[in-house]
Amino acid sequence: MNKKILEKPAINNGLSNIEYKKIHQKNAIIEYLYKMGPTSNPDIARYTKMSSPTITKLVQELIDLGIIIDMGVGESIGGRKPNLFGINPNARYIVGVDIDCRMVKLGIFNLANEAVSEIVTYFGNVKDKNKMFTELFSRLDDLLENSHLNKEAFLGIGVSIPGLINSKTGQTYKDVRIDEKTLEELFRDHYKLPVIMDSDSRVMAIGEQAFGFAKNKKDVLCLNICDGIGLGMILNGSVYHGKSGLAGEFGHINVVKDGNLCTCGKYGCLETVASGTALIEQAQQGIKKGNASLISEIVNDNLDDIHVSDIIEAVNKGDIFAIEIINKLGHFLGEAMASLVHIFNPEMIIIGGKVALAEDYLINPIQNTLNKYTISHIKKDTIVVTSELEERVKLLGSVAMVMNQVFDESVEDLKFL
Ligand SMILES: [Zn+2]
Structure with missing residues (x-):
């Protein structure tokens, strides 16, 4: 981590250049402590390129403002034990x-x-x-x-x-x-x-990058499978938006010729076969056709009231029908994901959203399908996981x-x- 302090003149905010620079310097110290946790004056100096006396003065001003806390003496890594400073978690x-x-x-x-x-x-x-x-x-x-x-x-x-x-x-x-x-x-x-x-x-994707499996990784794709299917892309360390902020409409790629009508107005989109909505429809139709399933018991035979969580509950109890429909969803997803692997060569694909709570029951059919449709030496670079942050992400x-x-x-x- 290395930070350059901006020295551009203040515009329209009534601050002199010196005051403006000082605020930027303080913000740089705050950023370092927020991201790195408690640290010492020499560490801050290495990151901000400010002199030690300047840091001492600014840190004291931030302590007076209640933003930084003096945390006392830390462990020595040789020589004098350093004094540690940390951000006050309740300052903002x-x-x-x-x-x-x-x-x-x-x-x-x-x-x-x-x-x-x-x-x-x-x-x-x-x-x-x-x-x-x-x-x-x-x-x-x-x-x-x-x-x-x-x-x-x-x-x-x-x-x-x-x-x-x-x-x-x-x-x-x-x-x-x-x-x-x-x-x-x-x-x-x-x-x-x-x-x-x-x-x-x-x-x-931003949540996974800050707190989840995507932390410190540069090329990660995040699939959010809820009612629809969205794709968050971390490419070369940055979250990708596209020209008009509409990148990642992965759910609307065509996968079924003459397929069902999608929410976008087109037919046969990935969402019509591999989203939470599609999963619920498959459960309803399958049970109506006479498939025996624990799902019926879970929703007291009220098929209009099936939620993805009910299907996942049945899956985790070993219900064959529920496992079969998740399996089918995983295969459709895997086929579409094979293109992502070939195009982006990602380090990791994280699956999130309600459907991801099926965990291995979803990952296994995806892996099998990826093995079938991807070039093996590209595929071997890519780990496919379900999000550990689950519903909080x-x-x-x-x-x-x-x-x-x-x-x-x-x-x-x-x-x-
Ligand atoms: Zn669509």
């Missing part, structure tokens, strides 16, 4: 919002990425947008009020939204408008805080998304100081 807070196709999760996190509020989880359908956002704001208002935290201590709000495209309007949920306002404007106007939004599969990813922006020099309106 971030709001994480994960809007799934059917579930919404909200939480307040500190700088140690720990939840400092309860994680509010409830059913919310994105298809009824007005109702959805009215309820979301009401619940988030309550969460913030009950936290009794100072509004000034919040850095921003990270929001993960479904990357689905409305087949009629071509709009993604990101550019949906309510009362002429974009979702971002709605959040900003209501909370007067910076808001960072991205599609759920990219937020998953997008909430954690939304927090990481805000922190990435805080420490991004090119972002002007979201700074630590």
Whole structure:
């Protein structure tokens, strides 16, 4: 890690060049401590290229502001024992919002990425947008009020939204408008805080990069399999967006000739055979045709009320029919993933979302199909795993998304100081 301190002149913020430089220097110290944990003056000097007396002075100012904590004397690696400094985890807070196709999760996190509020989880359908956002704001208002935290201590709000495209309007949920306002404007106007939004599969990739299996890896693909199928791509260490931010619509590649109608308006997309929605339809149709399955018992014969979690429960209890439909889904997915392996030569593919909770029952058919359809010496580079962060990944990813922006020099309106 090496950081260059910007020395560009202050524009429109009334700060002199010296004051501006000092704030950048302090932000660099904060970033280093946030990312590396407790560390000493010489380590900070190596990273920031600042002199030791400058660091001592700035660190003391940050201690006075309550942002840095003097943690006392650490272990010696030869010579004098160093004094360690760490970030005060409760100096700032971030709001994480994960809007799934059917579930919404909200939480307040500190700088140690720990939840400092309860994680509010409830059913919310994105298809009824007005109702959805009215309820979301009401619940988030309550969460913030009950936290009794100072509004000034919040850095921003990270929001993960479904990357689905409305087949009629071509709009993604990101550019949906309510009362002429974009979702971002709605959040900003209501909370007067910076808001960072991205599609759920990219937020998953950001979460995996910050806290999961993708940490310290440069080329990782993240497949988010919920109602639809999204692809978050970490390419050469960065999350890839594409020209208009619509990269990763992996669920809409055509895999079945003359197949079923998809939510995007086309026929035979991968989503129609390998998503959570497709899995539920296959369970309903199979049981109606007379297949015996534990799924019927789990939902008390109410086939309209089958959720992916019910199918996974049956799979884990060894139900043959449930295992067969997951197996079939895995084969379709594996066929499509073979193209990803050939094109991207990824180090790892992480499968997340509700369907990933089937773990080995999903990974095994994917592996078998990849073995069949990929060139072996490309395939051997790629590890396929299910996410260890499971259902938390997008909430954690939304927090990481805000922190990435805080420490991004090119972002002007979201700074630590
Ligand atoms: Zn489609």
